[in-house]
């Protein structure tokens with residue numbers, strides 16, 4: 658299987674504090690990889706290194722074949738990233754946001770027009786396309802933010818708690834968008850605190866206090882820990898954590 662993300666002992670220190678400690682894993686092309694851990698486990702820190710936003714302290718990693726120390730600009734061109742704080746502009750309309758990001762990604766005017774029409778149609782946002790993004794409900798902002806993050810057909814999309822704060826139905830709709838993206842060949846790297854979402858991933862890693870403590874399919878993890886749900890797997894590992902959820 659082709660690995661589109663490879664890390665080897667990737668580490669980030671802030672002074673004496675080791676936020677991400679020697680993490681080693683691979684993510685395969687086309688999979689949905691769940692990156693789990695309690696608050697403060699080090700997920701966002703790891704994701705910032707993989708998206709070229711933060712330089713590792715030690716270890717190595719490649720993303721889409723590019724080196725996280727030397728080729729961050731090329732990484733940024735080949736990935737999409739939806740951070741916890743969305744990058745959408747609240748004071749621009751739905752269409753203006755799509756056009757703006759299409760331009761940033763270097764799409765032609767023609768491609769932007771085609772993609773934006775298709776996108777608002779797919780999202781069921783046709784009647785809202787002239788509304789300011791700031792006026793949309795959170796769930797719609799999340800869906801739009803995701804769609805914008807994959808507008809340029811990246812190889813990999815990184816999603817940092819993309820469905821926080823919305824109801825289960827809205828989260829389910831968001832996952833339909835994730836599946837649609839994977840069926841187009843996009844690899845998905847996603848953090849979540851929702852264990853029902855963990856079950857939707859092909860493989861899952863669980864981080865505790867900066868280190869990866871488990872990595873496998875949901876099925877194998879449940880078997881390994883002798884429990885019936887991902888909730889219980891997570892609880893068994895996360896209760897060893899020393900970092901508090903402050």
Ligand SMILES: Nc1ncnc2c1ncn2[C@@H]1O[C@H](COP(=O)(O)OP(=O)(O)OP(=O)(O)O)[C@@H](O)[C@H]1O
Nearest residue numbers: 671674676694695696697698699700701702703900
């Ligand atoms: N710039 C920084 N300087 C110092 N410490 C930091 C910095 N960024 C993160 N940390 C610390 O590193 C640890 C890991 O933080 P990180 O945001 O990666 O966790 P997380 O797993 O993403 O948590 P959450 O689920 O809350 O987003 C935390 O203890 C945090 O306080």
